[in-house]
Amino acid sequence: MQHQLVVYNSLSRKKELFKPFSPPFAGMYVCGPTVYGDAHLGHARPAITFDLVLRYLQHLGYKVRYVRNITDVGHLENDSDHGEDKIGKKARIEQLEPMEVVQFFTDRYHQDMDLLNVKRPSIEPRASGHIIEQIEMVKTILENGFAYVVNGSVYFDVHQYHKSRSYGRLSGRILEDLIAGNRVLEAQDEKRHAEDFALWKKAGEGHIMRWPSPWGEGFPGWHIECSAMSSKYLGEVFDIHGGGMDLLFPHHECEIAQSNAATGKDAVRYWMHNNMITINGQKMGKSLGNFITLREFFEGNHPSLDQPYSPMSIRFFILQAHYRSTLDFSNEALQASDKGLKRLLEAYETLQNLQPAEKSTVETQHVEKKCYEALNDDFNSPLAIAALFDAVKTINSVKDKKESLDKAGISHLKATFDTFLIDILGLKGESASESKKFHDLVGSLMQMVLELRQNARQNKDWQTSDKIRNELSRLKIEVKDGKDGATWSLQ
């Protein structure tokens, strides 16, 4: 298929033509959640962003292997070398096995992502299931002379690495500046330099999650899991590595260093980073305590929320902004998305029942063209959505008999909506998940009710017709009288 997909590469800070390492295959690795709590709105951003990337690459004909990890060990809080393990802490507080915590929140994460219509990755590896691979990689880095062992821990030697390679290319950080900006080494610190980071940590007395290693009992550092698992499943060199912008430094910078130290090559060809979601102009995050979980959004169960928001509204809200822009949350903005999406989906329904005319009075080819142009330009979903809204106007005009479309025009528009709205943007209607049988039954019943109401209206029995409409309205069913009879929809 003819296309010129351009991707913004965080490493070069430029848009680059997307050329996979070995087409038609494409490998993508995205940093998944650390499962010690429910996913919040911020977690939905990378999930949906890279879901769009996955869906579009698949649409273009690539065979994508999509790896998204579950971090369940090694992610420490407060300070990368001295804090308590996040999972371990949760387990201690709740008096659970760490893996119970992991399973519980992994399941809930999957539920949330399913509701958002985010496709499951091809492989979802857990860090704790790849201890051997991580140890092997640490050994290789040690053998290559880019790490050192102290007291049963292994640290990456950033200075040694920087002599032959370049550290800081992704984040644009200069090692010398880093040194100047860093806090002073604590007296008992084992590291040679503050910039060094842990590849393997010796487990202290109270540490629950621990594995044997050549350096004694311990656990892997946070950064090594992604390097080890991505190379295991995608090879030493793969196409796309994604994640949130906040992971750019140090996490991804360290990944680059680790892979280079182990194999001598850059593992990743295109680094992609989604921007943050803000609330009152500030980043939504765990540390600031200003996050709202996805479940709270779905249920409207949070003091900052005026109402519940459906998963599709959240998805649409996120797709209405470009993934590299910050996106500011507010009830007003979310309500706007909610209504906009409704309008889009209603037009999609209308399109299914449009009657073809002999000749078209409007041209619809440009919608598809604009959608392709938008997505080819670094996945510009808001522009693609704008193009679909252009088509909404056309569809409604045809419905109102102000314009007309012939058979070919309608089927082309249908195909465009099916491709972009449903398949690529993944904005299926809420009702799509309900059983078809139930749906059909309600449809027949409604047809009957509306017929009775139509009779009443013909007899100018407004009392009866309004009663039917009001009763239905109470059942959250909205009736609209159009030129060709009434239609209904669930509110």
Place this chain on the structure above:
RNA sequence: GGUCUCGUGGCCGAGUGGCUAGGCAGAGGUCUGCAAAACCUCCCACAGCGGUUCGACUCCGCUCGAGACCUCCA
């Protein structure tokens, strides 16, 4: 303090050296028993100050303001 990003109409958000983003909200109109929806029209924005240019919201500089990263965070 260092590195970087951004500042678009009531709100959210695209984009571009000269031509309409789009959505939501608001105003008027068409339609309609009423209502809702839909459609049409309007609200013609680009932080400020300089500079480059025939022409800048778009390029450059400065000022002001906001944010991210530099410590766990998607």
